[in-house]
Amino acid sequence: MKFAIASDRRTAADAVYDSLYEQIVSLDLMPGEKMSEADVADRFGVSRQPVRDAFNRLGNLNLLLIQPQRATVVRNFSIAAIQSARFIRLAVELEVFRVAAQNWTPDLAPEFDRMLDEQQACADAGDGRRFHMLDANFHERIAEVAQAPFAYDLIREKKAQVDRICVLSLKGPHEMVELVADHRAIVDALSRHDAADAEAALRLHLSRIDRTIAAIRRDHAEYFDD
Incomplete structure:
Protein backbone atom coordinates (compact mmCIF):
# COMPACT_ATOMS: atom_id res chain seq x y z
CA MET A 1 0.00 0.00 0.00
CA LYS A 2 1.36 3.41 -0.94
CA PHE A 3 0.97 6.42 1.33
CA ALA A 4 -0.29 9.76 0.04
CA ILE A 5 1.97 12.72 0.72
CA ALA A 6 0.06 15.82 1.80
CA SER A 7 0.58 18.80 -0.50
CA ASP A 8 1.15 21.42 2.20
CA ARG A 9 4.34 22.94 3.54
CA ARG A 10 5.51 19.61 4.91
CA THR A 11 8.01 17.95 2.65
CA ALA A 12 8.01 14.35 1.49
CA ALA A 13 10.89 13.74 3.90
CA ASP A 14 8.76 15.10 6.76
CA ALA A 15 5.91 12.75 5.88
CA VAL A 16 8.19 9.72 5.67
CA TYR A 17 9.93 10.71 8.91
CA ASP A 18 6.68 11.23 10.81
CA SER A 19 5.25 7.91 9.68
CA LEU A 20 8.39 5.88 10.40
CA TYR A 21 8.88 7.64 13.74
CA GLU A 22 5.37 6.70 14.82
CA GLN A 23 5.81 3.12 13.62
CA ILE A 24 9.08 2.76 15.54
CA VAL A 25 7.83 4.39 18.75
CA SER A 26 4.57 2.42 18.68
CA LEU A 27 6.55 -0.79 17.99
CA ASP A 28 4.83 -1.48 14.70
CA LEU A 29 8.49 -1.68 13.68
CA MET A 30 10.24 -3.78 16.31
CA PRO A 31 13.88 -3.58 17.45
CA GLY A 32 16.10 -5.38 14.96
CA GLU A 33 13.64 -5.05 12.08
CA LYS A 34 15.30 -4.32 8.74
CA MET A 35 14.24 -1.84 6.07
CA SER A 36 15.67 -0.51 2.84
CA GLU A 37 15.50 2.89 1.17
CA ALA A 38 14.10 1.30 -1.98
CA ASP A 39 11.26 -0.51 -0.20
CA VAL A 40 10.27 2.53 1.86
CA ALA A 41 10.44 4.82 -1.18
CA ASP A 42 8.14 2.48 -3.09
CA ARG A 43 5.71 2.27 -0.18
CA PHE A 44 5.43 6.06 0.05
CA GLY A 45 5.59 6.69 -3.69
CA VAL A 46 8.61 8.99 -3.40
CA SER A 47 12.22 9.01 -4.57
CA ARG A 48 15.01 7.69 -2.37
CA GLN A 49 16.27 11.13 -1.32
CA PRO A 50 13.43 11.99 1.10
CA VAL A 51 13.68 8.48 2.53
CA ARG A 52 17.42 8.95 3.01
CA ASP A 53 16.75 12.28 4.75
CA ALA A 54 14.16 10.66 7.02
CA PHE A 55 16.51 7.78 7.82
CA ASN A 56 19.26 10.24 8.77
CA ARG A 57 16.93 12.14 11.12
CA LEU A 58 15.83 8.91 12.77
CA GLY A 59 19.45 7.83 12.99
CA ASN A 60 20.28 11.08 14.80
CA LEU A 61 17.64 10.12 17.38
CA ASN A 62 19.30 6.71 17.76
CA LEU A 63 16.15 5.01 16.51
CA LEU A 64 17.76 3.60 13.36
CA LEU A 65 21.14 2.00 12.75
CA ILE A 66 22.25 3.06 9.27
CA GLN A 67 24.80 0.70 7.75
CA PRO A 68 26.31 1.61 4.36
CA GLN A 69 25.77 -1.10 1.76
CA ARG A 70 23.62 -3.02 4.23
CA ALA A 71 20.02 -2.89 5.39
CA THR A 72 19.05 -0.16 7.83
CA VAL A 73 17.90 -1.63 11.14
CA VAL A 74 15.59 -0.40 13.89
CA ARG A 75 17.90 0.03 16.86
CA ASN A 76 17.60 -2.12 19.94
CA PHE A 77 16.87 -0.52 23.28
CA SER A 78 19.86 1.01 25.03
Whole structure:
Protein backbone atom coordinates (compact mmCIF):
# COMPACT_ATOMS: atom_id res chain seq x y z
CA MET A 1 0.00 0.00 0.00
CA LYS A 2 1.36 3.41 -0.94
CA PHE A 3 0.97 6.42 1.33
CA ALA A 4 -0.29 9.76 0.04
CA ILE A 5 1.97 12.72 0.72
CA ALA A 6 0.06 15.82 1.80
CA SER A 7 0.58 18.80 -0.50
CA ASP A 8 1.15 21.42 2.20
CA ARG A 9 4.34 22.94 3.54
CA ARG A 10 5.51 19.61 4.91
CA THR A 11 8.01 17.95 2.65
CA ALA A 12 8.01 14.35 1.49
CA ALA A 13 10.89 13.74 3.90
CA ASP A 14 8.76 15.10 6.76
CA ALA A 15 5.91 12.75 5.88
CA VAL A 16 8.19 9.72 5.67
CA TYR A 17 9.93 10.71 8.91
CA ASP A 18 6.68 11.23 10.81
CA SER A 19 5.25 7.91 9.68
CA LEU A 20 8.39 5.88 10.40
CA TYR A 21 8.88 7.64 13.74
CA GLU A 22 5.37 6.70 14.82
CA GLN A 23 5.81 3.12 13.62
CA ILE A 24 9.08 2.76 15.54
CA VAL A 25 7.83 4.39 18.75
CA SER A 26 4.57 2.42 18.68
CA LEU A 27 6.55 -0.79 17.99
CA ASP A 28 4.83 -1.48 14.70
CA LEU A 29 8.49 -1.68 13.68
CA MET A 30 10.24 -3.78 16.31
CA PRO A 31 13.88 -3.58 17.45
CA GLY A 32 16.10 -5.38 14.96
CA GLU A 33 13.64 -5.05 12.08
CA LYS A 34 15.30 -4.32 8.74
CA MET A 35 14.24 -1.84 6.07
CA SER A 36 15.67 -0.51 2.84
CA GLU A 37 15.50 2.89 1.17
CA ALA A 38 14.10 1.30 -1.98
CA ASP A 39 11.26 -0.51 -0.20
CA VAL A 40 10.27 2.53 1.86
CA ALA A 41 10.44 4.82 -1.18
CA ASP A 42 8.14 2.48 -3.09
CA ARG A 43 5.71 2.27 -0.18
CA PHE A 44 5.43 6.06 0.05
CA GLY A 45 5.59 6.69 -3.69
CA VAL A 46 8.61 8.99 -3.40
CA SER A 47 12.22 9.01 -4.57
CA ARG A 48 15.01 7.69 -2.37
CA GLN A 49 16.27 11.13 -1.32
CA PRO A 50 13.43 11.99 1.10
CA VAL A 51 13.68 8.48 2.53
CA ARG A 52 17.42 8.95 3.01
CA ASP A 53 16.75 12.28 4.75
CA ALA A 54 14.16 10.66 7.02
CA PHE A 55 16.51 7.78 7.82
CA ASN A 56 19.26 10.24 8.77
CA ARG A 57 16.93 12.14 11.12
CA LEU A 58 15.83 8.91 12.77
CA GLY A 59 19.45 7.83 12.99
CA ASN A 60 20.28 11.08 14.80
CA LEU A 61 17.64 10.12 17.38
CA ASN A 62 19.30 6.71 17.76
CA LEU A 63 16.15 5.01 16.51
CA LEU A 64 17.76 3.60 13.36
CA LEU A 65 21.14 2.00 12.75
CA ILE A 66 22.25 3.06 9.27
CA GLN A 67 24.80 0.70 7.75
CA PRO A 68 26.31 1.61 4.36
CA GLN A 69 25.77 -1.10 1.76
CA ARG A 70 23.62 -3.02 4.23
CA ALA A 71 20.02 -2.89 5.39
CA THR A 72 19.05 -0.16 7.83
CA VAL A 73 17.90 -1.63 11.14
CA VAL A 74 15.59 -0.40 13.89
CA ARG A 75 17.90 0.03 16.86
CA ASN A 76 17.60 -2.12 19.94
CA PHE A 77 16.87 -0.52 23.28
CA SER A 78 19.86 1.01 25.03
CA ILE A 79 19.83 1.42 28.80
CA ALA A 80 22.43 4.19 28.53
CA ALA A 81 20.36 6.10 25.97
CA ILE A 82 17.17 5.67 28.02
CA GLN A 83 18.86 6.93 31.19
CA SER A 84 20.32 9.91 29.35
CA ALA A 85 16.94 10.78 27.83
CA ARG A 86 15.18 10.52 31.18
CA PHE A 87 17.79 12.73 32.88
CA ILE A 88 17.33 15.48 30.31
CA ARG A 89 13.55 15.16 30.34
CA LEU A 90 13.38 15.39 34.13
CA ALA A 91 15.63 18.45 34.22
CA VAL A 92 13.51 20.26 31.63
CA GLU A 93 10.10 19.17 32.88
CA LEU A 94 10.82 20.10 36.50
CA GLU A 95 11.21 23.71 35.41
CA VAL A 96 8.10 23.42 33.23
CA PHE A 97 6.10 22.23 36.24
CA ARG A 98 7.49 24.98 38.48
CA VAL A 99 6.31 27.67 36.07
CA ALA A 100 3.03 25.87 35.36
CA ALA A 101 2.28 25.88 39.10
CA GLN A 102 2.70 29.65 39.10
CA ASN A 103 0.58 30.13 35.98
CA TRP A 104 -2.26 27.76 36.89
CA THR A 105 -5.74 29.29 36.85
CA PRO A 106 -9.06 27.74 37.95
CA ASP A 107 -10.48 27.83 34.42
CA LEU A 108 -8.01 25.06 33.45
CA ALA A 109 -9.75 22.54 35.73
CA PRO A 110 -12.53 21.41 33.32
CA GLU A 111 -10.05 20.83 30.49
CA PHE A 112 -7.70 18.74 32.61
CA ASP A 113 -10.60 16.86 34.19
CA ARG A 114 -11.70 15.83 30.70
CA MET A 115 -8.16 14.74 29.84
CA LEU A 116 -7.95 12.62 32.99
CA ASP A 117 -11.37 11.08 32.32
CA GLU A 118 -10.28 10.14 28.79
CA GLN A 119 -7.11 8.56 30.16
CA GLN A 120 -9.11 6.59 32.71
CA ALA A 121 -11.45 5.36 29.99
CA CYS A 122 -8.45 4.12 27.98
CA ALA A 123 -7.07 2.38 31.05
CA ASP A 124 -10.42 0.70 31.69
CA ALA A 125 -10.57 -0.42 28.05
CA GLY A 126 -6.94 -1.55 27.97
CA ASP A 127 -6.27 0.75 25.01
CA GLY A 128 -2.53 1.30 25.40
CA ARG A 129 -1.99 2.92 22.01
CA ARG A 130 -4.53 5.69 22.60
CA PHE A 131 -3.40 6.07 26.20
CA HIS A 132 0.15 6.70 25.02
CA MET A 133 -1.10 9.52 22.77
CA LEU A 134 -3.19 11.05 25.58
CA ASP A 135 -0.23 10.87 27.94
CA ALA A 136 1.87 12.88 25.48
CA ASN A 137 -0.94 15.42 25.04
CA PHE A 138 -1.17 15.83 28.82
CA HIS A 139 2.50 16.69 29.25
CA GLU A 140 2.49 18.93 26.19
CA ARG A 141 -0.50 20.88 27.53
CA ILE A 142 1.29 21.51 30.83
CA ALA A 143 4.22 22.94 28.87
CA GLU A 144 1.74 25.27 27.17
CA VAL A 145 0.40 26.34 30.58
CA ALA A 146 4.00 27.18 31.47
CA GLN A 147 4.19 29.19 28.22
CA ALA A 148 7.08 26.95 27.19
CA PRO A 149 5.90 24.84 24.23
CA PHE A 150 9.51 24.82 23.00
CA ALA A 151 10.40 22.82 26.12
CA TYR A 152 8.07 20.04 25.07
CA ASP A 153 9.70 19.98 21.63
CA LEU A 154 12.94 19.04 23.38
CA ILE A 155 11.17 16.57 25.66
CA ARG A 156 9.50 14.91 22.67
CA GLU A 157 12.84 14.46 20.95
CA LYS A 158 14.49 12.96 24.01
CA LYS A 159 11.63 10.78 25.16
CA ALA A 160 11.54 8.79 21.92
CA GLN A 161 14.03 6.41 23.54
CA VAL A 162 11.69 5.88 26.48
CA ASP A 163 8.43 5.78 24.54
CA ARG A 164 9.15 2.41 22.94
CA ILE A 165 9.67 0.85 26.36
CA CYS A 166 6.51 2.53 27.64
CA VAL A 167 4.43 1.08 24.80
CA LEU A 168 5.53 -2.41 25.80
CA SER A 169 4.51 -1.68 29.39
CA LEU A 170 0.99 -0.55 28.45
CA LYS A 171 -0.28 -3.98 27.48
CA GLY A 172 -2.44 -4.28 30.59
CA PRO A 173 -4.63 -1.86 32.58
CA HIS A 174 -2.58 -1.86 35.81
CA GLU A 175 0.25 0.28 34.46
CA MET A 176 -2.18 2.74 32.89
CA VAL A 177 -4.16 3.06 36.12
CA GLU A 178 -0.94 3.94 37.95
CA LEU A 179 -0.07 6.60 35.39
CA VAL A 180 -3.55 8.14 35.58
CA ALA A 181 -3.14 8.35 39.36
CA ASP A 182 0.20 10.09 38.83
CA HIS A 183 -1.44 12.57 36.46
CA ARG A 184 -4.20 13.28 38.97
CA ALA A 185 -1.58 13.99 41.63
CA ILE A 186 0.24 16.32 39.24
CA VAL A 187 -2.93 18.26 38.41
CA ASP A 188 -3.85 18.48 42.08
CA ALA A 189 -0.43 19.92 42.96
CA LEU A 190 -0.47 22.39 40.07
CA SER A 191 -3.98 23.55 40.95
CA ARG A 192 -2.74 24.31 44.48
CA HIS A 193 0.28 26.16 43.06
CA ASP A 194 2.43 23.67 44.96
CA ALA A 195 5.57 23.28 42.86
CA ALA A 196 7.22 21.00 45.43
CA ASP A 197 4.36 18.49 45.34
CA ALA A 198 4.26 18.69 41.54
CA GLU A 199 7.99 17.95 41.45
CA ALA A 200 7.58 14.95 43.75
CA ALA A 201 4.71 13.61 41.63
CA LEU A 202 6.76 14.01 38.45
CA ARG A 203 9.78 12.25 39.94
CA LEU A 204 7.58 9.31 40.94
CA HIS A 205 5.91 9.32 37.53
CA LEU A 206 9.18 9.14 35.59
CA SER A 207 10.78 6.65 37.99
CA ARG A 208 8.24 3.98 37.06
CA ILE A 209 10.27 3.26 33.93
CA ASP A 210 12.89 1.46 36.07
CA ARG A 211 10.48 -1.34 36.96
CA THR A 212 9.30 -1.50 33.36
CA ILE A 213 12.84 -1.81 32.00
CA ALA A 214 13.67 -4.61 34.43
CA ALA A 215 10.57 -6.59 33.46
CA ILE A 216 11.02 -6.13 29.71
CA ARG A 217 14.73 -6.89 29.88
CA ARG A 218 13.92 -10.11 31.70
CA ASP A 219 11.31 -11.18 29.14
CA HIS A 220 12.90 -9.73 25.97
CA ALA A 221 16.67 -9.62 26.44
CA GLU A 222 17.09 -9.79 22.66
CA TYR A 223 15.72 -6.24 22.36
CA PHE A 224 18.61 -4.72 24.34
CA ASP A 225 22.14 -3.76 23.33
CA ASP A 226 23.48 -3.35 26.87
